Amino acid sequence: MISKKMQPLMANNSAIRTMFEEGDIMKKKYGEENVYDFSLGNPNVPAPPEVKQAILDILEEERSQVLHGYMSNAGFEDVREAVALHMNKTQGTEFSARNIIMTAGAAGGINVALKTIMDPGEEVIIFKPYFLEYNWYVNNFDGKVVQAETDPCFQPDLKDLENKINKKTRVLLLNSPNNPTGAIYSEETIKKIAGILIKKQKELGRTLFILADEPYRELVYDGNEVPCIMNFYPNTIVSYSYSKTLSLPGERIGYLVIPDELEESSLVIDTAANANRIAGFVNAPSLQQKIVKKCVSARADVAYYDRNRKALYDLITDCGFQCVKPQGAFYLFAKSPVSDEKEFCKTAKKYNIIMVPGSSFASPGYVRLAYCVSYETILASMDAFKKLAAEYK
Amino acid sequence: MISKKMQPLMANNSAIRTMFEEGDIMKKKYGEENVYDFSLGNPNVPAPPEVKQAILDILEEERSQVLHGYMSNAGFEDVREAVALHMNKTQGTEFSARNIIMTAGAAGGINVALKTIMDPGEEVIIFKPYFLEYNWYVNNFDGKVVQAETDPCFQPDLKDLENKINKKTRVLLLNSPNNPTGAIYSEETIKKIAGILIKKQKELGRTLFILADEPYRELVYDGNEVPCIMNFYPNTIVSYSYSKTLSLPGERIGYLVIPDELEESSLVIDTAANANRIAGFVNAPSLQQKIVKKCVSARADVAYYDRNRKALYDLITDCGFQCVKPQGAFYLFAKSPVSDEKEFCKTAKKYNIIMVPGSSFASPGYVRLAYCVSYETILASMDAFKKLAAEYK
Numbered sequence: 001m002i003s004k005k006m007q008p009l010m011a012n013n014s015a016i017r018t019m020f021e022e023g024d025i026m027k028k029k030y031g032e033e034n035v036y037d038f039s040l041g042n043p044n045v046p047a048p049p050e051v052k053q054a055i056l057d058i059l060e061e062e063r064s065q066v067l068h069g070y071m072s073n074a075g076f077e078d079v080r081e082a083v084a085l086h087m088n089k090t091q092g093t094e095f096s097a098r099n100i101i102m103t104a105g106a107a108g109g110i111n112v113a114l115k116t117i118m119d120p121g122e123e124v125i126i127f128k129p130y131f132l133e134y135n136w137y138v139n140n141f142d143g144k145v146v147q148a149e150t151d152p153c154f155q156p157d158l159k160d161l162e163n164k165i166n167k168k169t170r171v172l173l174l175n176s177p178n179n180p181t182g183a184i185y186s187e188e189t190i191k192k193i194a195g196i197l198i199k200k201q202k203e204l205g206r207t208l209f210i211l212a213d214e215p216y217r218e219l220v221y222d223g224n225e226v227p228c229i230m231n232f233y234p235n236t237i238v239s240y241s242y243s244k245t246l247s248l249p250g251e252r253i254g255y256l257v258i259p260d261e262l263e264e265s266s267l268v269i270d271t272a273a274n275a276n277r278i279a280g281f282v283n284a285p286s287l288q289q290k291i292v293k294k295c296v297s298a299r300a301d302v303a304y305y306d307r308n309r310k311a312l313y314d315l316i317t318d319c320g321f322q323c324v325k326p327q328g329a330f331y332l333f334a335k336s337p338v339s340d341e342k343e344f345c346k347t348a349k350k351y352n353i354i355m356v357p358g359s360s361f362a363s364p365g366y367v368r369l370a371y372c373v374s375y376e377t378i379l380a381s382m383d384a385f386k387k388l389a390a391e392y393k
Numbered sequence: 394m395i396s397k398k399m400q401p402l403m404a405n406n407s408a409i410r411t412m413f414e415e416g417d418i419m420k421k422k423y424g425e426e427n428v429y430d431f432s433l434g435n436p437n438v439p440a441p442p443e444v445k446q447a448i449l450d451i452l453e454e455e456r457s458q459v460l461h462g463y464m465s466n467a468g469f470e471d472v473r474e475a476v477a478l479h480m481n482k483t484q485g486t487e488f489s490a491r492n493i494i495m496t497a498g499a500a501g502g503i504n505v506a507l508k509t510i511m512d513p514g515e516e517v518i519i520f521k522p523y524f525l526e527y528n529w530y531v532n533n534f535d536g537k538v539v540q541a542e543t544d545p546c547f548q549p550d551l552k553d554l555e556n557k558i559n560k561k562t563r564v565l566l567l568n569s570p571n572n573p574t575g576a577i578y579s580e581e582t583i584k585k586i587a588g589i590l591i592k593k594q595k596e597l598g599r600t601l602f603i604l605a606d607e608p609y610r611e612l613v614y615d616g617n618e619v620p621c622i623m624n625f626y627p628n629t630i631v632s633y634s635y636s637k638t639l640s641l642p643g644e645r646i647g648y649l650v651i652p653d654e655l656e657e658s659s660l661v662i663d664t665a666a667n668a669n670r671i672a673g674f675v676n677a678p679s680l681q682q683k684i685v686k687k688c689v690s691a692r693a694d695v696a697y698y699d700r701n702r703k704a705l706y707d708l709i710t711d712c713g714f715q716c717v718k719p720q721g722a723f724y725l726f727a728k729s730p731v732s733d734e735k736e737f738c739k740t741a742k743k744y745n746i747i748m749v750p751g752s753s754f755a756s757p758g759y760v761r762l763a764y765c766v767s768y769e770t771i772l773a774s775m776d777a778f779k780k781l782a783a784e785y786k
Contacts, residue, residue: 001600001660001661002657002660003511003512003534004512004662005508005512005666006509006664009667009671010664011669040463042458042463043458043463044455045458047457056449056452059445059449063439064439064444065435065437065438065439065640067438068440068643068644069435069436069642070433077761078515104674104675104678105673105675107670107675108673108674108675110673111672115396115398116395116399117394118396119397119398133670133671137473137671140671140673141398217659247462249463249679250463250464250680251679251680252674252675252677252678253663256731262467264396264426268394271396271402274406275399277500277526278402278498278526278533278535279533279672279673280497281497281499281500281645281673282498282500282501282532282645282673284644285497285643285681286643287676287680288644288680320769356591362714383569
């Protein structure tokens with residue numbers, strides 16, 4: 001009854017979502033405050049106050065027919081210009097509105113980018129661990145995911161990357177700050193990756209793209225910086241989302257950046273705008289676009305996440321679990337004390353702790369804890385974690 | 394540089410959009426009030442006042458984390474329940490929230506439905522004339538469009554439909570009220586279509602779906618009624634959009650209805666919700682969903698469109714052009730006085746009239762005029778149309 005392509009997905013439905021639903025059931029049973037749900041990247045931090053004020057102002061300023069109407073498939077010109085200027089100010093780039101395509105969040109943006117540049121049978125290299133949903137995005141366009149290794153600190157294995165590039169490779173999908181590890185790739189690492197791609201492009205006589213998924217770009221701690229990849233490798237498309245920065249994940253608003261330096265940039269930009277239309281997005285939601293224009297410098301409360309990060313990291317390591325301290329995003333990827341991390345997650349549920357198994361990120365033996373929860377949840381979970389740890393002593 | 398699948402689209406870019414952009418250039422040159430732009434279905438009627446009030450109320454009532462947060466991929470439960478109840482009240486159905494999946498407008502909904510039920514190589518039958526964008530939606534999933542004929546009043550040729558159903562057919566895509574003709578298919582016609590499909594399903598031992606694209610369901614005139622197809626044919630999926638009814642085309646908000654009576658309904662519903670996620674929509678924009686809940690009975694000003702319809706129809710026919718009077722939607726599909734209607738459109742531009750050639754709807758020899766413009770535009774265009782007519786006397 002359903003399409004062949006959807007059958008494997010339905011047979012093996014998203015583990016994260018299943019966790020989410022199990023969490024809801026547990027909360028109804030035990031009370032919300034007694035369940036420690038670290039399963040989903042749904043920000044507990046509210047949108048910054050600028051968002052509400054922006055909506056009120058927009059309702060006064062804009063004519064309904066413009067505010068809620070069709071615009072060009074790439075988005076409102078004034079919004080794209082505001083985004084470009086903000087990037088230029090913060091990342092030292094020289095973009096204009098033309099380089100920006102407003103999208104339905106990063107999931108929309110990545111799909112539009114892949115539809116634009118990838119043919120069936122071509123390969124997308126992704127460093128492990130990674131958000132497995134990427135597999136479905138690549139599958140939407142009949143591409144193939146090739147997994148590349150990282151070191152114990154979740155930094156790219158550059159030798160493995162080089163080995164995995166071949167005449168079918170089209171895209172290197174990078175996600176830094178990373179979900180699920182919180183790792184950030186330094187400028188030095190990005191320069192090395194760029195070097196490999198430039199060399200391989202020449203060797204293979206074939207364009208290789210970096211597709212950079214950067215929804216966590218501004219969620220960084222300890223003075224870490226996220227390098228602007230486009231400054232080091234011209235064939236880069238960046239996908240950004242306001243889901244985390246403005247706490248608007250349900251609104252589906254973000255953008256793609258396609259620099260002029262990218263090969264045949266003008267054709268790629270026009271094609272991406274059309275791909276946005278025919279994939280069924282048509283355009284990014286119009287009111288949300290106008291909000292972005294007014295809130296281009298606004299930020300969710302990063303200090304709140306940082307406090308959570310420290311509290312959860314201390315709690316987890318004090319309990320004896322191993323974990324690399326995250327540099328960005330709002331996830332912590334801890335080593336499971338037993339090789340079967342699904343078993344570990346199951347045991348954790350006895351203590352009302354919900355975590356996502358690392359196999360949902362192509363990395364068994366680990367668990368992901370999303371700390372975009374309330375600070376109180378982390379404090380309250382201490383006893384539960386201690387009891388869990390005691391089982392593995 | 395771009396994907397093979399996007400190449401034919403880019404080689405032959407959307408004529409409607411080209412018109413739209415040419416129109417903008419002409420407006421800058423001659424002044425907005427001197428260009429009679431009938432090219433695009435972008436409503437000139439503002440959203441009903443309930444929409445603005447709903448936004449103000451929602452901002453007071455809902456917590457930011459809920460209002461702008463993730464929800465289940467099918468949409469907020471309370472929103473889907475409100476939609477279901479409204480349908481039950483107006484169409485005599487018995488839906489619950491479970492039957493409704495909130496989507497990014499009808500374009501999003503149709504793509505999600507096709508991703509859910511169609512395999513590569515399968516056929517989608519569509520009556521001419523039709524919105525050619527459907528071709529790209531079907532192509533997204535490697536299906537094939539098969540065109541079926543209509544009579545001079547743009548009503549389905551049932552004999553031709555029957556002949557075109559074969560063992561590759563999966564979907565009959567219906568669009569009533571129709572873009573570009575304004576034709577409505579009567580209950581009698583729908584019953585006959587259902588009869589053919591039921592017979593053919595049995596003969597071929599194969600499920601055949603109706604996919605009903607109904608964004609114009611409430612835009613009907615002269616007391617016409619749009620029958621509820623699901624009441625006559627159980628394997629029907631309806632795609633609805635608030636783009637026209639609430640004048641929110643840029644916001645991308647609508648829904649799919651999948652009735653319990655559809656074969657393996659529960660699997661198809663779950664699959665569609667997941668298809669919504671992995672296609673990159675994730676979920677329909679959250680604030681817009683909440684607006685729908687509060688505005689489920691609100692309507693844009695249909696009387697305004699009706700006045701436009703009458704004025705433009707009278708004007709066109711008084712000038713000697715032939716046209717079937719539209720029963721719904723906000724388009725008028727007039728016969729070109731010469732067989733090459735692109736030539737006719739080009740001549741019209743001399744008088745600052747912008748129309749879309751029928752070949753953009755698989756029906757050369759006609760032109761489409763969208764009358765979702767201001768009433769004043771129609772009145773002001775009278776002299777231009779008279780001069781245009783004089784060229785063809």
